[in-house]
Amino acid sequence: MSLVYDAGRRVHVRAPGKLNLSFEVGHAGDDGYHDVASVYQAVSLFEDVWATHGDDFSIAVTGDVDVSGVPLDERNLAVRAARLVTRAVGWNGGIHLDVHKGVPVAGGMGGGSADAAAALVAVNELVGGGLSGSELQELGAELGADVPFALLGGTAVGTGRGDELAPALARGRFDWVLVPSDGGLSTPTVYGELDRLRAEADIRPDRVAPTVDPAVLRALRAGDPVGLGKSIRNDLQLAAVTLQPELAVVLKTGTAHGALGALVSGSGPTVAFLAGGEQHGRDLADRLSGDGLRALHVHGPVAGARVL
Structure with a gap:
């Protein structure tokens, strides 16, 4: 491997935010962490990172x-990602990152994780690190569960x-x-x-190990x-609604306007409504905006972190 330095x-790299279409949480382990079973979908809100x-x-x-609220020091996942790559490939120089965020901060859509993923790819490319996709995945897992x-x-x-x-088949586009x-x-x-x-x-999980509902996977495969x-x-x-009770009102509003499904994304507080197609998505966003809510029409699935 021959590392590269080009000052100019x-x-x-662009990386997407995500939605958790299904998120089942198991019991907390002795270390305080929970096993989960999730279906992720990358959607068209992006983080852009320049290295x-x-x-x-x-x-x-x-x-x-x-x-x-985004930290500009070692607490930032993108900075930690840059350090991980340089350490892994033996690069001794410094790295500057410029980040432009399109994913809501602390919104349950993995924006910080997308920054980290983009930084991993960008720094590897910048210095000619030669790390493979699987090696970047391993580094990403050190930073957080959503980075891979x-x-x-x-x-x-x-x-x-x-x-x-494990990749899941999703036919067509979901709005x-x-x-x-x-x-x-x-x-x-x-x-x-x-x-x-x-x-x-009495809302403890029914099973020791969380699982994914097969109905979710069937609907994705069918484009339904x-x-x-x-x-x-x-x-x-x-839990998210208990902490922010106004989320319950938002969920009811979108459902009343004809959303096919509604849920809080990840740990919240972003709320996601499923539409029946592109035009339905535009109409639903217009109705929610008419109620004074900020509504963003996006689609998925989209590609993961990639060099532009």
């Missing part, structure tokens, strides 16, 4: 969304912590309308609330939004 080179050579590791962040999927894209089943991935929230939700806080609710009420709308679910939804 700038590598641009250049630098004297040290640094990052600058802009966005179409509120980025005021942001690398893969498309539609996939995730088990274990969510990072053990979604997203309603982001003004305030984010911390993923650990939502899981903690789920544990609290399960301790107080009606069937998919009937089968999407998220075990974290109750």
Whole structure:
């Protein structure tokens, strides 16, 4: 492997946000982590990352969304991803990252994980690291459960912590309308609330190991939004709604306007509504906007992190 230094080179990588179309959460283990069974779909909201050579590791962040809460130090997953790649390939120089965010911050759509995935690909490309896709996946799993999927894209089943991935067939296009929230939700806080609710009420998981509902996979294979709308679910939804009760109103509003299915995405608080097609998605977004909600019409599946 021959590493490359080109002071003027700038590598641009784009990675998608995701929705959890099905998200079943198991019991918390002794280490506090939960096994999950999830169906991920990458959708057309993107994070853009540019990597250049630098004297040290640094990052600058802009966005179409509120980025005021995004860390600009070693807490940032993209910075950690850049360090992982340089360490893995033996690169001793610094890296500067410019990030432009299109995925809501702390919205349950994996925007930070998409930044990390894009940084992994961009830095590997910038320095000529030669890491394979599977090697980047392994590095991504060190950063968080959603990073490997942001690398893969498309539609996939995730088990274990969510990072053990198997591609899933999804025929055609699925249209979604997203309603982001003004305030984010911390993923650990939502899981903690789920544990609290399960301790107080009889909503514990039926099985020791979470599984994916076969109806979700059948609907995806058939390209059937009606069937998919009937089968999407998220075990974290109750916890997210408990923490932000206004989400219940948003869910009811979208359903009243004809959404085929509705759920909180991941740990929330972004709410996702499934539409019957592109025009239905546009109409649904217009109706929700008419109610004073910020509504984004997106589609999936889309590709994972890639060099542009």
